[in-house]
Amino acid sequence: MTSTAPAIAQDLMRHLDLSSPEMTSAEMTRSDVEAALRSSSIGKPADLTGKRLSGLDLSGLDLAGVILRAARLNRANLSGAKLDRAVLDQAWLLGANLEKASLRGANIFGAQMQGASLNGADLSAARLTADLTSASLVAANLENADLGADMRNQSMGLMRAILRSAKLDRANLRGANLSRVDLEFASLKGADLSQVSLRGATLGGADLTEATVQGADFLDADLASAKLVRLVGLDQARNLDQARNLRRVVRE
Template identity: 60%
Template sequence: MSFRLAFAFVSIAALLVDPTDAVSQDMLRSVDLNSPEMTTSEMTRAEVDALLKSVPQGDGRAADLDGKRLSHLDLSGLDFTGGNLHLVKLNRTNLKGARFDRAILNQAWLIDADLTGASLVKASLLGTQMQRARLGGADLSGARITADLSGASLIGARLAGADLSADMRNQSMGLMRGVLKSADLRNADLSGANLSRADLEFAQLQNANLANCSLHRADLAGADLSDANVAGADFTEADLASALLPSAATLAEARNLDKARNLNLARRPR
């Protein structure tokens, strides 16, 4: 086959690909995670705490930490409520019990961060890098999340009403959506969450509460949903290849399971 003919076939194939199935750009490819930019802090805990406390309460203002380097610090228990943490570096930072309610964490870096028991109610996490973050017992209720949480631990976390769906209006960087590949969501509460087109491939969802959530076109390939509550959950076009499903009685309470993809390839409980 000539080069020109081969190129023509590739070009035609590219046109046939659904652009909405594209994945977001891998930000890690062009970033050195071992560089000082990603591993050091330009402030101490005392300085961060002083900044947070210097903002007057009740006048609508919030702390501005835009772009700050705060990696490897102990910031546990601090209150960042409503703060601007756009592009902040918090890699491997101890954030246990910290409060980020309504905070802006867009494009922030929290790789390997410890957010155990943290509160992120209605926080904005757009394009946020949170691979392997620890969020056991954290509260992300009502948060907007198109973050990469691959390998993250969210055991017992609360994501009720959270929106992890794909942003179909802005795809200049690919499909921005919640990515929970191989994430641990055992006993997590995702009731009423929007998981449309979210990536839950190989996620652990045992005993998770998925009641009334949207799983429209979500990728659940290889996921473990054993004993999960799927009452009212919408499985329209969800990919269930090799997924371990809950009991037949539980599945009977789900919606549009017959419209799921690869249902015949799903695994049934013994």
Template identity: 55%
Template sequence: MLFRLAFVLVSMAALLVHPHDAVAQDLLRYVDLNSPEMSTSEMTRAEVDALLKAAPPGGGEQRSANLEGKRLSHLDLSGLDFSGSNLRLARLNRTDLKGARFDRAILNQAWLIDADLTEASLVKASLLSTQMQRAKLGGADLSGARITGDLSGASLIGAKLAGADLSADMRNQSMGLMRGVLKSADLRNADLSGANLSRANLEFAKLQNANLANCNLNHASLAGADLSNANLAGADFTETDLDSTLLPSAAALAEARNLDKAWNLNQARRPQQ
């Protein structure tokens, strides 16, 4: 009971992160990922599958299961359909979720550290204060998802984030700046077209060959990021931090908007001709 209370309090701390602090450092220093609460499961794959199939309809033919707060770490849940389900505060650390479906699912304050979501579908999922450090999301579909979670060090090679919203929640300033954190994430060949990355943290992110067409990058931090060969057509760089950012070709930059209003443009790195 005491651990449960502490776990909830630590999860709530995600809402209190200072805008310039790393969420991982603020939360993970207080959490033992090897503890039973964070590394074991209270259900088997068969039990999870049965719960999903027995859940009442959540709209149309979709079923909506309640897995709030469940310990599901280290399980093989690959290929299961969690669409529309409530996984708030669930623990799925190092869980195999390859090819699983989380469309429109609620994953707020869930823990998916080192989870494998390769080719998973999270279309329009809710990922508020979700902890996904070092998660594998290669080829995953997060189109239209709302993300203010921490994906530091995550692999999103070839992932789809078209229309995703990783912007800061400016309505909850009294509780700290909630925003998408993709610090040191691997986004090579990812599709972020039309995504809202306002105030998002993409420091040191790998964005080579990424599609950033029509992205909102207002006040985002791209310090140290690699944008080699990225598509920047229509991307808005108003007050974007470009300190030590490796920029693409002059032709690609010419298609961006408000680059002259970016911060630290003179500190950005230009490609070798």
């Protein structure tokens, strides 16, 4: 069961026409979305579940708490938008622009975010189990975010973040849960991984040059061919001796 969920997602992508109107068009305008926001309240947030919003310019909007479950937001412009506590479970955000957006405490479970841009975005304390393959999160804030697998609930397989070939240079990941996260070939140059759980994470081919790893837990992490150059706080990393496929750590 540990690989069931990623396999299902890959199969879904393989048989889905991403160029179809269902995935590329919008059934609402920005004005329609703004009207829905005006009609909402703190106790009853706007519900845009399943809406086709692909390609829309929603930049700068206050979408805090909005329900966007299974919404199509492919290549939408959400730069600078406020999505704190928003629900983006199973949403489609392929190639979406979320640069400098605020997603503090957002719930992003099973979302498709391949190729999305989240440079400078604030995802602190977010629950993020999305496919972020080739996404860009340069200088993003993921402090105390939960991207790891919940081993107590695996009825759908291993649900965790996929950051394969993603860019996380200079990202703040202090205190984040990255247990069992797929970080193969990801770039984490200069990233702050202080107190991060990397237990069972896959870091094959990842670049951690000058990353801060003080207090980071590497128990059973796969470090095959990972670039571990000039790590900061290496002497205070935990369980590095119990990482898998660790060849050598370059300190100079």
